[in-house]
Each structure stands twice: as structure tokens, then as C-alpha cells.
Amino acid sequence: MKIRKDFLSLAVPDISETERREVMEALDSGWISVGPKVREFERQFAEYHKVKHAIAMSSCTTALFIAAKVLGIGKGDYVIVPTITWQSTANIVEQLDATPLFCDVSRDTLNIIPEEAESYIRKFGKKIKAIIPVHHSGLPADIDKFDQISSKHGIPVIYDAAHAVFSSYDNKMIGQFGIMSAFSFYATKNLTTGDGGMITTNDDDLAELCRIWSYHGLPKDSWKRYSSESASPHVQCIVPGYKFNLTDMQAGLGIAQLKRKDDLLSKRNFLVEYYNEILADTDWIDRPVFKTEKGKYGNHVYVIKIKDEDVDRDKFMTEMRKLNIGTNLHFYPVHLNLYYREKYPDAVLPNADFLKDRILTIPLCTKYSKEDLKYVADSMSYIYENRLAHKTILV
Numbered sequence: 001m002k003i004r005k006d007f008l009s010l011a012v013p014d015i016s017e018t019e020r021r022e023v024m025e026a027l028d029s030g031w032i033s034v035g036p037k038v039r040e041f042e043r044q045f046a047e048y049h050k051v052k053h054a055i056a057m058s059s060c061t062t063a064l065f066i067a068a069k070v071l072g073i074g075k076g077d078y079v080i081v082p083t084i085t086w087q088s089t090a091n092i093v094e095q096l097d098a099t100p101l102f103c104d105v106s107r108d109t110l111n112i113i114p115e116e117a118e119s120y121i122r123k124f125g126k127k128i129k130a131i132i133p134v135h136h137s138g139l140p141a142d143i144d145k146f147d148q149i150s151s152k153h154g155i156p157v158i159y160d161a162a163h164a165v166f167s168s169y170d171n172k173m174i175g176q177f178g179i180m181s182a183f184s185f186y187a188t189k190n191l192t193t194g195d196g197g198m199i200t201t202n203d204d205d206l207a208e209l210c211r212i213w214s215y216h217g218l219p220k221d222s223w224k225r226y227s228s229e230s231a232s233p234h235v236q237c238i239v240p241g242y243k244f245n246l247t248d249m250q251a252g253l254g255i256a257q258l259k260r261k262d263d264l265l266s267k268r269n270f271l272v273e274y275y276n277e278i279l280a281d282t283d284w285i286d287r288p289v290f291k292t293e294k295g296k297y298g299n300h301v302y303v304i305k306i307k308d309e310d311v312d313r314d315k316f317m318t319e320m321r322k323l324n325i326g327t328n329l330h331f332y333p334v335h336l337n338l339y340y341r342e343k344y345p346d347a348v349l350p351n352a353d354f355l356k357d358r359i360l361t362i363p364l365c366t367k368y369s370k371e372d373l374k375y376v377a378d379s380m381s382y383i384y385e386n387r388l389a390h391k392t393i394l395v
């Protein structure tokens with residue numbers, strides 16, 4: 001096997017002249033913290049998702065935190081979260097002094113199982129103050145079912161849409177669902193601002209609270225205090241808020257990426273189709289589910305599942321690294337992370353347990369070519385056929 005010279009990391013950001021121009025415009029304008037570009041990015045994002053409000057944040061983590069905070073989640077409350085997610089989904093619950101209830105996920109879609117969430121509701125009833133399903137890999141969770149659960153039990157649903165900027169459900173953009181959704185614009189996400197996040201909601205009051213709590217506790221639009229139209233030093237906080245805003249430099253990136261969204265999505269879909277094609281006969285893996293009856297196309301990450309139990313997944317990752325390919329896990333179950341397993345030792349989640357040594361994320365991003373992906377597929381076959389990651393040594 002001829003090893004490629006340059007390292008193929010899991011994903012790299014796709015930055016073009018359009019992004020450079022927008023960022024330079026922000027730098028030259030004098031508004032480099034929160035200003036008009038942030039408001040414009042919010043407006044365009046809300047328009048794209050056909051939702052009333054979009055409130056920009058410094059990350060999806062802070063977006064999730066603020067969404068839970070404005071729902072009043074705090075000490076003594078319980079919040080249902082999937083365990084196959086990035087730590088943030090659960091961490092923000094802990095940070096608010098509440099308790100995360102870790103829910104199992106589907107072995108196929110990696111999305112939270114609504115019935116498992118319901119069994120927690122039967123057990124803990126009114127103590128449960130929110131459910132935070134993740135649209136894993138951009139594949140929408142079972143939104144119809146969560147809508148039913150939410151109205152039956154009066155429990156709000158916040159969607160962790162970190163992977164799902166391009167996703168839709170029932171032909172509607174994903175930001176319209178639940179009481180709020182939280183998006184991520186981290187460097188390798190479908191749409192990036194370097195770091196950044198967004199809350200979307202159709203609820204006017206919650207939108208206003210999100211703004212206030214995420215910006216020092218100051219009343220709406222107080223960022224205008226330095227602008228010519230409403231200069232006034234007398235801005236007072238009405239709650240002890242945080243400082244979680246996006247900046248105009250980041251929003252410039254976001255606006256440029258939104259301009260390119262159709263290209264970015266179609267390139268992503270094209271590459272995923274190509275992976276599906278070249279991995280179709282690889283019978284020792286399962287390819288990801290990217291579409292359900294109503295949910296489609298996030299295509300954020302390409303997560304395969306290794307079916308052959310004789311393959312050591314971690315060793316497989318090491319062998320891929322030797323061939324100059326970066327891989328990752330989306331995700332190691334959060335309830336098994338050191339902090340959580342010590343605090344909640346009783347959580348038993350069989351599907352997560354099954355998946356934890358089988359899932360593997362292979363490189364995908366819009367900067368990559370068919371040749372890059374072919375190299376990944378060929379490397380996987382090479383490692384498998386030469387038994388470089390097998391547990392059993394043949395003599």
C-alpha cells in the first residue's frame with residue numbers, strides 16, 4: 001500500500017475568497033465584536049430555517065446552556081439527554097446543578113430512542129424539565145414522537161442541532177422544531193464561524209430572554225450603546241447574565257458560508273454518495289443511515305460501524321493513522337466518561353455499550369476529493385485484509 005504524503009485529517013474548514021472578503025470587511029469597519037454583521041447573520045440564518053428568531057452565541061455549548069437556563073432549569077431538576085453525544089449536551093445540565101438522565105440510542109441511527117425517554121418520564125414524572133435530543137450526524141431525531149411526548153407530558157424539547165445546519169424534517173428546516181434548537185459553527189461543522197453557535201426559536205419571550213442572559217443580562221439591543229443612533233452609557237443589567245456573544249468577524253465567516261450553502265451541501269451529499277458507493281461491498285462494516293421517512297441530509301459526519309467482532313476498533317484507528325488518515329469517535333458514551341461514571345454508576349445502556357467499540361468516523365469534508373475518499377476506503381480494506389487490527393492472530 002502506497003502511503004499518502006500529507007495527513008488526511010477528519011475534516012478541515014472550507015474557506016474561500018468570499019469568507020476572506022467578509023472578514024476583512026468586518027476588520028475594516030471598526031465593528032469587530034458584536035455588531036451589524038452578527039445581526040445580519042442572525043437574520044439570514046432565521047430566514048434560511050424559516051424561524052422567527054435566531055440568536056447568535058459563542059458556541060453550541062453556550063447556546064444549549066442558555067436555552068436550558070431560560071427554561072429555568074436548575075437544582076433538583078432532571079433533563080433527558082442521549083449518551084451518544086458530545087459531552088456538552090450533558091455538561092450544561094450539570095453546570096446548572098440539574099441531573100442528566102442518560103438515554104440509550106438506536107443502533108442504526110445513533111439517535112435517542114423516544115420510548116426510553118418515556119420510560120424515564122414514567123419513573124421521574126414532573127422532575128423532568130426538558131429533553132435534549134441530538135440530531136446525530138445531521139440525521140433528524142424522531143421529531144413527531146418527541147412532539148407527542150412533549151405535548152402529552154408538558155415537557156419542552158430543546159434540539160441539539162450541532163450537526164444539523166443543513167438538515168430538514170418533513171420538508172421543513174430543522175431549526176423550526178422543538179421549543180428551541182442549538183446549532184454549532186465549530187471549525188469542522190457543516191457551516192463554520194471558527195467557533196460559534198445559534199439558538200433558533202419561534203417563541204418571542206424565550207428569544208428575548210436568550211439575548212438578555214447571553215449578553216451580560218442587559219436588555220435587548222443594548223449592544224447598540226456605542227452606535228450613533230442610541231448612544232447612552234446608562235445600561236443596567238436586569239439579570240446576572242453571561243458573555244456568550246458571537247463577534248462580527250465570526251459572523252462575517254457565517255454570512256459567507258451561508259452564501260455558499262447550496263454548494264457546500266451538494267458537495268457534502270456528493271461525497272457521501274460516493275462513500276456509500278465505494279463501501280457498498282465492504283461487508284464487515286455497516287454504513288451510516290442518512291435518511292429516514294421524514295428526516296434528511298445533514299451529512300455532517302460519516303460514522304461506520306465495524307460488524308466483525310474480531311476487529312479491534314482502537315487498533316484499527318492506529319493503523320489508519322499509520323497510513324496518514326485521521327479518524328475519530330462520534331461519540332464515546334458520555335455516561336462512561338470518568339466524571340459521569342463515578343457520579344452515576346448505575347446507568348446501564350446496552351445499545352451504547354454495543355456501539356462504543358464499533359463506531360468509527362472516517363474523513364469527510366467539502367475540501368476533500370473522490371481520490372481522498374477512495375484512499376480511505378482502500379486503506380480500510382488493506383488493514384482488514386491484512387488483519388492488521390484483528391484480535392485473533394492466525395498461525
Ligand SMILES: Cc1ncc(COP(=O)(O)O)c(C=O)c1O
Nearest residue numbers: 059060061086088162184185186
Ligand atoms: C452533538 C454536539 N453537541 C454539542 C456540541 C458542542 O458544540 P460547540 O463546539 O459549538 O460548543 C458538539 C460539538 O461538536 C456536538 O457534536
